Amino acid sequence: MKTKLLFFIVLLWSPFLRAFSQEIPQISVVGQSQLEVMPDEALLTVSLNAKAMETATATAELNKKARQVKTVLENSGVEDYELTAENYYVNVNRVYAKGSSKDSGYVASQTMEILVRDTGEDLLKVMQALHGSTDMGFQLSYRLSDETKKSYLEKLLEMAIADARRKASVIAANLDIDEVFVHRVNYQGGDSFQPVVYGNERFNMKAADQQAPPTLQPGEQTLTERVTIIFTFER
Structure with missing residues (x-):
């Protein structure tokens, strides 16, 4: 009876043991990019x-x-x-x-x-x-208008992917890993692609007020993007 029970336990654990032994080695990195753009x-x-x-x-x-x-x-x-x-x-x-x-x-x-x-x-x-x-x-x-943001989206994404590859290469080189391969990509569709509002100014205007309007000097806005890429390699 003990022999049968032990055999049954081994059968239950064997899939987990195989999955553990076949676990894929991974390097997970976050690629980021940033551009300064004038508001339009x-x-x-x-x-x-x-x-x-x-x-x-x-x-x-x-x-x-x-x-x-x-x-x-x-x-x-x-x-x-x-x-x-x-x-x-x-x-x-x-x-x-x-x-x-x-x-x-x-x-x-x-x-x-x-x-x-x-x-x-x-x-x-x-x-x-x-x-x-x-x-x-x-x-x-x-x-920034929606059209302007969309025009920079592709460039930002390319820069973020390049950043992820660069980080993975540095990690691999310092761990004596010859080559890494893309295993999985996690991209949230531009959740971080949000402009930082340059600034808000409050103006209280009166009809009798003859002062000149303020000099307008808009500053650049920051656009960012990020992507997570999981790389694998041969042991």
């Missing part, structure tokens, strides 16, 4: 709000400001831009003072985004137009 579009985020004792009045005043932004853009002489409206809401205007709160009418708010594809003259025209129109605040951020 700008996003202006305009914050609008209006206060009134009645919701209808607050909403009407907010819509008036939104139409004014649209008119200003149409008269700026810039054609290559996109205007979208987001985050429209009306809340109670709750005022806090001396540890207590008091409701004082309503505040209607909305965010408008202006995408300008020319970071030079067109962007300056749009900012000057907003600057001279009405009291408002807007935020400026530079970024």
